[in-house]
Amino acid sequence: MNKFFYALMIVGLLFSCGKSNDNLPPVDEPEEKISVKVMTYNIYGARSGGIPDLEPIAEVIRRVNPDLVALQEVDKFTNRNQKHGDIARKLGELTGMDYFFAKAMDYNGGEYGDAVLSKLPVLEKSAFNLEVEPALGGERRSVARIKVTKEDKVFYFVSTHFDHLSDERNRIKQANDFVELAKDFEWPVIVAGDLNATPESKTIRILKDYFSMGCPNGNCTQYTFPTSNASKTIDYILYAPLNAFTPSIYSVYTWANQESDHFPVVGIFEIN
Structure with missing residues (x-):
């Protein structure tokens, strides 16, 4: 009899444990973060x-392995660049x-942009396009924008290149015009490019009124040129x-010091 009652107690205990587990609230799985790796070059x-040769440039890009360039x-x-023809297309093929x-x-x-x-x-x-100050003259600049998706997260990616003259007036105009252009974008945007402006310049101050810098704490100090x-x-x-992305890594790749006169800059962003 003792053995019989002991067995009943074990069965009851197991049953009560199972019933208790059934009543526990479900545990939410941690949401996997979605990130994007971008590069400007x-x-x-x-x-x-x-x-002279596109292959070394393509190899830099392949080594970085970014989602967007x-x-x-x-x-x-x-x-x-007659022997290379359409350079963007050729680099696309090589990478x-x-x-x-x-x-x-x-x-x-041909064309330049x-x-x-x-x-x-x-x-x-x-x-x-981004124009110049008529009184100063200079080169019109371009903005290449694509809308992309990663795991159902939609955003824009932009490449641009501001004026290079020592007089900053064209860059100031282009920064103001670019901010006005971006205000009409329907989706969040990551912008990457050669802005020909140092961190303390008026050009960068204008951009920082609307954009957040991808470098840590907005403090871009590592030399790129x-x-x-x-x-x-x-x-x-x-x-x-600001709330669309969270920068996690920002690096200037100084190991690529032969292929161009600029170092590539690479950032990894979590897509919020």
Whole structure:
């Protein structure tokens, strides 16, 4: 009899434990964070005589392995880069990425501007221009914008390149015009490019009124130009609005010091 009652007690205990577990509230699985790796790279396409070989530039991109790349100084069927033809398309082929080129101006028998490369699905491609102050003159600049998606998160990615003259008036105009352009964007945006402006400049102050800097605490101090003797920070990654992304890593890749006169800048952002 003792053994029988002991067995009943064990069965009852197991039953009560099972019933208790059934009444426990469900445990939420932690939400997996979605991140995107972006890169900006001025590829020195405006050098005299053009780019000798695209393969080293493509190898830098492959080694970084970004989701998105912003390219500046990009030629399309110019005489100086005649052997490469459409450089954005060729780099897309060499890296296995989709591409989009935005023309800033006609130049040297072809076109010159900015481009983007993407491993992410591209939903839309758009091009815009940034003008100069008429009294100062200079080169019209371009904005290459794509709309992409990653795991159902939709956002824009932009490549641009501000004026290079020592007089800052064109960059100030382009910064103001670009902010006004971005205010009409329907989706969050990550902007990457060669802004030809140092962190303390009025140009960057204008951009920071609307955009957040991708570098830690907004403090971009690591030099990006020139690779031969780096002394300036002029290449950046920015984003808007503030709550759309969370920067987690921001690096200037100084190991790529032969392929261009600019170091590539790479950022990883969590998509909120």
